[in-house]
Amino acid sequence: MVMSGEKAGGGNGSGSVAGAVGEGARGQESGQEEPAAPPRVxxxxxxxxxxxxxxxxxxxxxxxxxxxxxxxxxxxxxxxxxxxxxxxxxxxxxxxxxxHRFADHEDEAARVVGGREPGESPLDALRRHFLAGLDRRDPVTGLCDAPQVLAFHRLLYGTPSLVARLYAYQGRSEAALARALGGGVTARLAAGQVVAVLRILAEENWRRIDAGESADAVYAGAVQAAEEAFVQLRRGLEAEGRGTS
CATH class of the missing domain: 1.10.10.60 (Homeodomain-like)
Structure with a gap:
């Protein structure tokens, strides 16, 4: 994980959770123009x-x-x-x-962290990426009212076995993000909190749209909720980094 502008050595999880996602400068170079772009196949x-x-x-x-x-x-x-x-x-x-389509997003957060801008912290990169997703009404953010997306989300959230399987996909996303943060216990703690925040934000956006609001009507509130969530996330990670519970 990246701390204070340097690459962390080893994967023993030493260092603060805040250092995993909230502070360090970028520790590796990437030639990708779009941070979340998947590798060529x-x-x-x-x-x-x-x-x-x-x-x-x-x-x-x-x-x-x-x-x-x-x-x-x-x-x-x-x-x-x-x-x-x-x-x-x-x-x-x-x-x-x-x-199947969720599998395309399993390592998205990890790719965002790996391809972030020079000097940009992992948490700032993830915040920027999520806000951009809201702006383009990416279904992964829950802020999409296209009929086919609404139908799919109703199928998903109305089928318990699909919801249970979705958590397995999110678990793999969490593991990939932890690896991108350097591995170890502190990286896993940080990744778990980040993935939980992204999931809750998306679920809340979907809940409002399913209740009858349009994506455009929900947008401003979704942005505000995301901003507040990332502030709370940063504060929580920094508090854990100071050894508080």
Whole structure:
């Protein structure tokens, strides 16, 4: 993790939680123009991703039409013109068919930290990235009222097994962020708090939109809530860094 402008040595978790995300200058250079841009992939990998998406799209369409529990894996495989064993090679669990797109965001926070601007702290980079997502109505922020996104979110939050599986995705996101912060206990503590804040902000935005407000109407309040959340997050991390509980 980055502390006071220097790279931390080792992964034993020494140092403050505040140092993990709130203070240090950037410890590595990156040529990416967009911090969250994913790395380039091979043609073979792109084809694999297209197959993933095609199967997932077919499954989601069926889930939205009939309900997640009313559609069998065999029906999805038939609709995608593949066998069940082939489907399970791509998607280990039925829930993954619906949550495939979340996998694209598993390491997003880690990429934001790794590609932040020179002199920018990890926490400032994450704040900037989330606010930019609100501005462009990124569905991941919960601030999107496009009909297809609303339908998908209602499917997701209305299906307990999907919500449970989503927490597994968020756990992997937390682990990736902790690694980007240098590893160790303090980095894991910081990553856990950051991921929790981002999840709660997104859920609150979605709750308001699901209650009937438009994304434009929610936007100002979402920005204010995000700003306040990051202030509280910074204060909490700094307090832990001083050894307080």
């Amino acid at each position: 091979s043609l073979r990998e792109r084809k694999k991703q297209l197959t993933y998406r095609a199967i997932s799209d077919a499954a989601i369409a069926m889930f939205l039409e009939r309900g997640f529990d009313k559609v069998s894996v065999a029906e999805v495989a038939a609709a995608a013109d593949i066998s069940k064993p082939t489907l399970f090679r791509y998607f280990p669990a039925k829930e993954d068919l619906a949550l």
